Amino acid sequence: MFPERKIDMRSRLRSLIAAAVAAAALLYGGHTSARQHDGLGVKRSAASRWYTFTGPEGDFRVDLPGRPLRGEDAPGPVTTLRSFELTTDDGMMFTILLQDAGGDPRSRENNVLLPDFERLTIEQARAEGREVVQTRRLGRSSWELELRWREPAKGARLNAIIRQTLRRGRLYHLGCASVVDGKDVNRAVCNRFFRSLRFTR
16 A cells, blocks of 8 residues: 555656646746736846745745736646746746645645655656756755756747745745846846745734
8 A cells, every 4th residue: 555655646746846846847938028018027136125925825825026816727647737827028937836635634745755756856857858957955844956048939039946845735836047148047036035934824
């Protein structure tokens, strides 16, 4: 019985990773440029006054330099992958993706990243044509990944730092990207975004 459960969790984890990476690719890709100038979800700059965003179920809060908009839902292995996004006029993009794994929220598997999590995520990112710059394990349930890649439609060179945390069966994916061709992210701004994440229940 235990081996079957382990295989099921790995399968679910792989699906979770694939869905999160695919959704992030869409957010940071060509769709970003179209949204950047429509006046929605755009704040003057990443140094502007920051806004505290509360998750739809009230389970977390995070600070961004403006109010994010709800993005398009994407299908997930268990539940719909929900996204929220904000692009500043100086070319910084902030994303929040929420992906539920299902199962008992109190179980170890739903609160601790499996040993294969980093490897599977790196493999998925490389399969999507992204260069993995660096990775960093932050604890039993959280890690960080920096990526560079070329956006297929226009060939722009993009850079992003992603922090993922698994808690109570939900994968919290925070992304901080530069959507300006050849310009790296502002690391101080990204760190402020990441460090502001706090769980309220």
